[in-house]
Amino acid sequence: MPAPKKDQLIPFYREMLLARRFEERTGQLYVQQKFNGFCHLYIGQEAVSTGCLNAIRKGEDHVISAYRDHVQPMVLGMTPREVMAELLGKSTGCVKGKGGSMHMFSKDLRYYGGHGIVGGQVPLATGIGFKIKYKKEDNVVLCFLGDAAINQGQFHEALNMAAVWKLPCLFIIENNLYGMGTAINRTCALENLADRAKGYAMRGETVDGRDVVKTYTKMTELVEWVRKTSEPVLIDMQTYRLRGHSMSDPGHYRTKEEVTKERERDCLVLLQDVILSKKLATESDFEHWDEETMEVVEDAITFAEESPEPDASEIWTDVFVDEN
């Protein structure tokens, strides 16, 4: 299996650290009412985006996701400035202030959004897979979805079609154990979510999504398998969200002890331990990276805050293409 090389571990860490600090500051800005709407933080799940998105050909392979989407575009190459400006609804945001927290997009990065209807993006991924096969390209599509999205009818329809027509799709369940306040074992009778794949005669895999080394290693294998076979795969990517579902979540559905225990398996801590035990860096390196990261995040915030609001004329653009 193609494990990450030693010199990849530090970039992985720094990417995950950026995600973490970015989201922590985003949460603070939200509490300070610097922006509106919903705000779903990615804190705790950083190893999933880093492990998965470094396993693909960035900018060539296709990626689509749900609304917990601040971090994935940055891993693909979007600047923190563009994401932060979008969160604040500014004209310099990645979609000019028309999408907000839940709707980040980048055609250049082949990032297809940022979708707010639970499970609604899954058939879209099947469609992107259909296009890849139709045009005989050797790309794949990564579709991220929440654990609760697997109970949507559209999920079933989309996976069935991907399996029947052998489309190069990787359906990645970011299994953080909860859909809002409802534990997945209260809404899905299966213990092993990857077993859903059996119903479609599809390959199913379970991955420890808190361990970025394991995630990257397994995903590299699966991405190349899908590329070669043009067959889909369903992945139960086991992770945990350390914050509330959204910023308005009081968190009564899980105990403080559970969250405290999960913090011990925080993906950033796990990776830091690996780096230290391999003596790839020292404690002071970590401190230094943290400072640098905070500078990047603060720069993004300043940029976003100083950016202009969209012009009122933007209301009428992008309703239809080729018009206005």
Next chain:
Amino acid sequence: MPELSLREALNEALSEEMERDEDIFVMGEEVAEYNGAYKVTKGMLDRFGPERMIDSPISEAGFAGLGVGAAMAGLRPVIEMMTWNFAVQAFDQIINHAAKMLYMSGGQFNVPMVIRGPNGAARGLGAQHSQCLEHMLTNCPGLKIISTVIPADAKGLMKSAIRDNNPVLFLESEMLYGFKGEVPEGEHIIPIGKGDIKREGTDVTVISWNKALLQTLDAAASLAAEDGINVEVIDPRTLMPLDEELIFESVRKTNRLVVVEEGWGVSSFGCYITDRVTTECFDDLDAPPARVSNLFVPMPFNVTLEKEVLPTESRIKEAVKKVLYKD
């Protein structure tokens, strides 16, 4: 000019476009091996092969969504809904995804997709199979909506719909797939958003489309013959965007408006047309506009009752006489 049925005209448009552009594919239930539930795609599997003519599972939301994703990625899907009633299953994809993708992505991802199929009541199919869905869909910004049964219009508009870079919904009629008319050969294009005067007149403007248009034309002929009333009949052909100017001009001439629509007249597209006319042509109107639509009940199975629930020629004539104060 050759005479073609509505189904043949649609088939010709689809086939000519698929010949022209390899990125176009057709997907839906029974579209390929079975030649289409209503034979609109007859012969197209043989002509274009199974890569481009695709029989789908019965998964309306799924394959509508597949179409959205494929269109975002650069293909030009034509998705057949066996009937629009079943497209209700796909409303999430039509309303929440197709219609909003361009806007939500700040202009980055457009959705060049057509969703087409028969709309409205057939004959005795009961409550779940006899609905007109345009009234719900015209309420959603980001969609273009065409509704027509005239073979030449259907061909010209289908070609425009396929070439359009936005999501276009195309509403046909099961009862009228065999309805014939002259259809120009080859490159016959009708622009989206242009209505058509189907009968010139001076006394009353009647707006109608799809199957109800034919009833309206019959009513107009009989009103002319029996009552000497000269009705102008306008077929918008495209509901979104609506050719408002054509309608306003006609109302400014006749000073009277009737809208005849199949489907339920509560919060309907007819309400929108009368609203636009009363707002823009208030001073031109000599009578309050009248509307004819389905009676506000689920569709009964019994054909005699069904006929009564749908717009009838006699209700159309009554409405015309009412706005002329001849009732």
